[in-house]
Amino acid sequence: MxxxxxxxxxxxxxxxxxxxxxxxxxxxxxxxxxxxxxxxxxxxxxxxxxxxxxxxxxxxxxxxxxxxxxxxANCKKAGAAPPSETPPSKLPHTGPDNGVLWARAATGAAAMITGVIIFWYGGIWPRRREQIFANKKSG
The missing domain is CATH 2.60.40.2560 (Immunoglobulin-like)
Incomplete structure (x- = not known):
């Protein structure tokens, strides 16, 4: 070559x-x-x-x-320096940090609490004290 x-x-x-x-x-x-x-x-x-x-x-x-x-033909790469360490002795950290894990846990807890509130409010909201339709006995 x-x-x-x-x-x-x-x-x-x-x-x-x-x-x-x-x-x-x-x-x-x-x-x-x-x-x-x-x-x-x-x-x-x-x-x-x-x-x-x-x-x-x-x-x-x-x-x-x-x-x-x-x-x-690797003519462009021919002038490049060889890697300094092959293979590396220690792999780099690629996972999420601890702060990210706590944020995800807080978001999940907040979503569960919001679901419970919506479920509870849906059970009490449509109640009415007055009677809309007449009873069959009174009529």
């Missing part, structure tokens, strides 16, 4: 006695690279990869797969 150009060098060797056709295909929707190599010769082909994406590169000869490699 050559950074920052994100180019990969592929070297092809023909050990046979005649010209051979080859094809280099990639999984990143780029067009295939066809070519021909002479007898007893070596050819180098440069292909460019996308940044931070895994790309499967395969070399074919006579519609047969010769070799496949999965490559990733």
């Amino acid at each position: 050559n950074c920052p150009s994100r180019e990969v060098r592929i070297t092809l060797r023909n050990a046979g006695a005649r010209n051979e056709d080859y094809g280099i295909e990639r999984s990143d929707d780029a067009p295939s690279v066809p070519g021909q190599i002479g007898p007893h010769s070596t050819k180098t082909v440069m292909i460019k990869l996308r940044e931070d994406r895994r790309t499967r590169v395969q070399v074919n000869w006579a519609n047969k797969l010769l070799e496949t490699r999965t490559l990733t």
